[in-house]
Amino acid sequence: MGIPTGSTAINPATCISFNCAFCNAISPEAKHELARIARVKVFRAGETVLAEAEKIDFIGSVITGVLRVQKTLHDGRTQIVSLLLPSDMFGRVFANTLHVAIEAATDATVCTYDRGKFEALFERFPEIEHRVLTCVSDELDAAQEWMTLLALQSVTERMASFLVILRNRAVSQSNSALTIQIPISRKDMAAYLGTTVESVSRSLHELANRGVIRIVDAQNFEIRDCRRLAEIAGYTPDGEDEGARKYRLNC
């Protein structure tokens, strides 16, 4: 429970090699200083990375695996408010308590920075704080976007949106073509999509029956009709506005 399976120091060269969206946008000097305080931690699926309403010890970024960011109501109902994939940052600066729980949805390795040391770097490297501010703003955008889809779309529409998002993430990491890998359970998918495992199954098979996707196995899907998937997710073919760009699939 919250106890990382391992924690080791890493050298700057190793850290710089991480394909980390945060680190890649700052200067070599700042990157070097960050690498000095970086520690790698390993978590097994199901372990708690940061507990809800507890002190925030460290800031981190995902190297491999998937973390789920979730909130739990008093009666036990839980909702995943965000999925953290490799290169995503998490944690919070200038605050002592976290209002969400972060758990490993799969086995995962994360790069962590002691929060005090991390914040101390802001004075010498304002660009790091700029970068954090940008990241948090992007997270806010993503949260508001997903909130909108949760509130307005049907389960099948949300599933299509989810697949489009995963696909675009994969493409940006130059992964291969039309196959999407989702290394999380149906339960986690349901908790993220705001529905049940049964509805997740039904919506996936509905998309498959309509010929939009092909279900390879429980974790792998092949996109057979990009255009229709994007349409179901909310993309409208006419015009190339902001939303169109966002949902355009590179295929």
Place this chain on the structure above:
Amino acid sequence: MGIPTGSTAINPATCISFNCAFCNAISPEAKHELARIARVKVFRAGETVLAEAEKIDFIGSVITGVLRVQKTLHDGRTQIVSLLLPSDMFGRVFANTLHVAIEAATDATVCTYDRGKFEALFERFPEIEHRVLTCVSDELDAAQEWMTLLALQSVTERMASFLVILRNRAVSQSNSALTIQIPISRKDMAAYLGTTVESVSRSLHELANRGVIRIVDAQNFEIRDCRRLAEIAGYTPDGEDEGARKYRLNC
């Protein structure tokens, strides 16, 4: 459409007198510099403050009235992702485009800062950037909290949560006791609660029939049973954990 009804300079003394959560947490020097670049703008109900996917001209904070932060899907469905009450900040730094639309839900006056000038102050006053970072982080928390309630709670539960949030905001501004004023239309309430005007009406009258609230008129409600309202909103009487504190009503 997006053209403020008025825009006037204000002097530092006036700005400092604003009961603004942002300004109140920074040093007098920084506050003074902010006041120098502050401009007051007035919007009538329905006017656009900042349009979706357009350039962000300014950062602002609400002085009076209510702004709605909303997203619109391509088929026209819209969701309010946040309501901005007096002292709330809005806008975004280090980015050119906004992914939400901000509109006046009521007649409103807003304190605005030219975005370029605002960001320029970060260098001389890092505390301002710290404060922005804290504000955005708080917004993210609120967005994730509301996303959770949207996904997990029934309409009546969400209505109770909404009333609790409004009540706590009012209390923190030392407004009077058990009456909640909601100066927005049923349509906006529905768009925020992720439901329809009919369901809003039904849930309000259900709470009234159960004796939890009294409907004074369309915009004013009296809380008759704090404890039960908090319970419906998700508060559990046993224990005083983080959630309990959040939902505790001061009455």
Place this chain on the structure above:
DNA sequence: CGAGCAATTGAACGCTGTCAACCCGAGTGG
């Protein structure tokens, strides 16, 4: 081989959206 969990499939119920009618107060104009 059996236990246990994940995923799927089927059937029934219920919350809530949809459609429609109605009420009511505020403007407006005769």
Place this chain on the structure above:
DNA sequence: CCACTCGGGTTGACAGCGTTCAATTGCTCG
């Protein structure tokens, strides 16, 4: 002063999407 219109809010009837409950399959692991 009254009739009319119009928009916001309320109420009722009904249907549908999605949850809930239940049963089945298939896979992994001991």
